[in-house]
Amino acid sequence: MTMIQWLQAHETISFWLAAISLVSFGVTLAVVPWVVVRIPADYFVGRKRPEQRQLALRSPVVWLGLLIVKNTIGALLVLAGLAMLVLPGQGLLTMIIGVLVMNFPGKFAFERWLVSRGPTLSLINRIRRRYGRSPLVLSGEDEAADRADVIRP
Incomplete structure (x- = not known):
């Protein structure tokens, strides 16, 4: 059975999958930039986030x-x-x-690692720039210390 035959045989499922996909795409286009521009530019500076x-x-x-x-x-x-x-x-x-x-546990380190990947950071900063926000700042004195710890034998 080919994909076209399966889609024709399951028209209702195909319709709902397409509808959910379109709705999620629209919601994502609205929500993701809204959230990305609200992240403080210095969110990732520092080793730890203060407890609240x-x-x-x-x-x-x-x-x-x-x-x-x-x-x-x-x-x-x-x-x-x-x-x-x-x-x-x-x-x-x-x-x-x-x-x-x-x-x-370990969320902050994981966040920093994930966002510091080139394409991800580039996309986030492009969205922030489009809405007049400053780019995310990932470097700080403690990140240099982190790298020094890794380089040291």
Whole structure:
């Protein structure tokens, strides 16, 4: 059975896959630039991000609920990004945003590594430039220290 025969035999499935793909493409075109331009330019400077646990101390139940919702949204974005690698949409950027939304150990180092890849950083900075934002800054004194640690025998 060829692909055309399969599509003709499963018209309803084909229609819904095409509709979902078009909707996700449209949503991605709107949401990804919106999120990318809101990342602070110095988001990746420094070894660690300062802890922000005021809400956790004031209301642990609300904090846990928000953490669960945030991680669920992030996981859905990562899965949608994976699907968009083969469907229309900005899969890589959607996965990056999903990772940025989630919380997990080693997240900051992973984010920095992922965004520092040439094509990814170039695309993010091109979107930021189009909306009048300054490019992401990835270098800092502590990154030089990181490289010195790696180079040292």
